[in-house]
Amino acid sequence: MQFQWYPGHMTKAKRQMQEDLKLIDLVIELVDARIPFSSRNPDIDELGKNKARLILMNKADLADPGKTEIWSNYFKSRGCFVVCIDARSKKGMKAIQNEIMEACREKIERDLRRGIKNRPVRAMVVGIPNVGKSTFINTYAGKACAKTGNKPGVTKGKQWIRLNKNVELLDTPGILWPKFEDQKVGLHLALIGSIKDEILNIDEMSLALIKLLMRDDPRAVAARYELEEETDAVEILKSVAKNRGCLKKGEELDYSKAAALIIDEFRSGKIGRFTLELPEDWELS
Ligand code: G4P
Secondary structure, eight states: OOOOOOOTTHHHHHHHHHHHHTTOSEEEEEEETTSTTTTSOTHHHHHTTTSEEEEEEEOGGGSOHHHHHHHHHHHHHTTOEEEEOBTTTTBTTTHHHHHHHHHTHHHHHHHHHTTOOSOOEEEEEEEOTTSSHHHHHHHHHTTTOEEOOOOTTSOTTOOEEEEETTEEEESSOEEOOOOOSSHHHHHHHHHHTOSOGGGSOHHHHHHHHHHHHHHHOHHHHHHHHTOSSOOSHHHHHHHHHHHTTOBOSTTOBOHHHHHHHHHHHHHTTSSOOOOOOOGGGGTOO
C-alpha cells in the first residue's frame, strides 16, 4: 500500500514555530497514545532541543494501558516528562501542573539565582493535526482563559493565556505535520484517521487493521463480530460483512462497507483499547 502526503504550508509553519519557540520555556507535545511514535514529527526534537519537554499521551482512553506505560517509560528515558491524559473527559489532567513545574525546575531555579521571582513559565502546545490540541487547550485553559494581551518584546499579535500565577500558554498551538518514509507509519496514521480516507484504499487498510487487532486481542475481535474460528483477515472481513448485514443491491456482500465499519469502530474504541505500535518496532531504546 502506498501513501502520499502533501505537506502544504509546512515550511512556513515550521518557520513560524521556530519564532514562537524563542518565546517559550516549555514545549508541551501531544501524541496519540495509540501510535506514540507515528503521531510525532521528529523535527520537534531538533526544534525544541534546548527547551524543557512535556509529552502528553492523549486519547489514552482508547489505548492499551500496559503499552501506554511502556511508551511513557520510553519517553521518560529520553529526558521528557510525560502525562497520560484523555483531554475529552479531562482524565489525567490534574497531574499536568506538577509535571510542568518539575520540567521547568531548572529554569525556575536559574531565575531565582538571578533574583527573578514568580516569572511564569511560558509554554506552547504542539502536535500533528487531530491529536487533540484544541480539545486540550480548551479543557486545560477553559476557565482560565484570561488573555494577558501583548507584552513588550513579544511579537505583535501573540496572545498568552494565563493559566495560573505559574503558567502562561501561547493560545495558538503549533501544528506539525506527520512525516514518514516508512509505510508502517503511514498506515498507522491512516488507521487513526489522521490522513484523509479518500486518498486511501479502505479495503486494504481494514485488512491490515484486522491483522493488527488479531495479533493483539483476537478475543475482543471475535466477540465484537461474532466470529467462530476465523483467523484469516479476508475471512474475518467476509464474516463481518455477513454478520452485520453489509450488502450491495441484491444479496452480494459489500466488503467496502464492512471495511469502513471496522475502521470506524476501531477509531471510536468499540472493539477495545488498542495500541498499534511499541518502541521495539522501530528498534528505539
Ligand atoms: P487538533 O486540535 O489537534 O486538530 O485536535 P482536536 O482537539 O480537534 O481533536 C480531534 C478529535 O479528537 C476530536 O474529535 C476530539 O473530540 C477528539 N479527542 C481529543 N482528545 C481526545 C481524547 O483524549 N480521547 C478521545 N477519545 N478523543 C479525543 P472529533 O470527532 O473530530 O470531534 P468531536 O466529535 O469531539 O466534536
